[in-house]
Amino acid sequence: MGFLARTRKQAAQSRLTVVAAAVAVAATVWGATAIVGPDHHVGQENAAGRADGPAGGGSAGSPGSPNAPRQHMPEEIAHASEGGGDTVNVTIDDGPDPRWTPRILSVLAEHDVKATFCMVGPQAAAHPDLVKQVVAGGHRLCDHTMSHDTAMDKKPVAYQKAQILDAQRQIEQAAGGDAKVQYYRAPGGAFTPDSRRIAAAAGMRPLGWNVDSKDFSKPGVAAIIKTVKGELKNGPTVLFHDGGGNREQTVEALDKVLSWLEDQGRPTGFPVRTAP
Secondary structure, eight states: OOOOHHHHHHHHHHHHHHHHHHHHHHHHHHEEEEEEEOOEEEEOOOOTOOOOTTTTOSSSGGGTTTSSOOOOOOOOOOOOOOTTOOOOOEEEEEEEOHHHHHHHHHHHHHHTOEEEEEOOOHHHOOHHHHHHHHHHHHHHEOOOOOOOOOOGGGSSSSHHHHHHHHHHHHHHHHHHHHOOOEEEEGGGGOOHHHHHHHHHHTEEEOOOSSEOOOGGGGHHHHHHHHHHHHHHHGGGGEEEESSSSSOOHHHHHHHHHHHHHHHHTOEEEBOOSOOO
8 A cells, every 4th residue: 555545544534533533522512411419329410401310210310219319307306297288297206116116016017107216316226127027017217326325415426426327337237138227216315406407318308296195104094195185286296105114105105196186187298308
């Protein structure tokens, strides 16, 4: 091949290389830009700007799903219900307990009600079978710290962080699978700006309550029911307990309260996690 022919061939090859590079760049800009979410999942963003979820559909990443990627939650304390309107949130604290949690779960199943269980880390670690039963029943998990220290708002930030994040880890390990702890409730309501920030950054919405059933002090079944009925005007989130002692009154009162809610036509649901 002569010098002129080789020169023309080399020039043609260079033009083809430039065109191919331009096509690749255009495809990246318009069709398939890789994105990395909070859980380091690499997805594909299509031309309309929508990110494809994990294989098998996008429902696994929907807000509130136990399989949703870890995302930063609002730091404000939640009291409202996802269902809005007259929806009531049933929340259960201080367990799991091998005697009382199964009975609470039985009452909830009988009324087809889903609840939020605020668990103490070591209790969850000691009873992983119960944590798995809670998750299997369609209920949600809440972090109630490692030692239920009602004075933790007066403790150093490092202490608060360990109480919250160690409990989250223990509960999720006990639950197994892809279950996530979706809320954080401070013992005795001892929230601080730091504890709310720590929980929210770990994907847990700080969770308060509107109605304290007073069941913890065992005032009698009738008194518990009267308290709940009288205070529901304050808001939708009701506090009960499955740990911390004999919960016989709680089991009976919860059954009657749920029957009363059904008679009133009031649905039950979960507390909000994201901002309005």
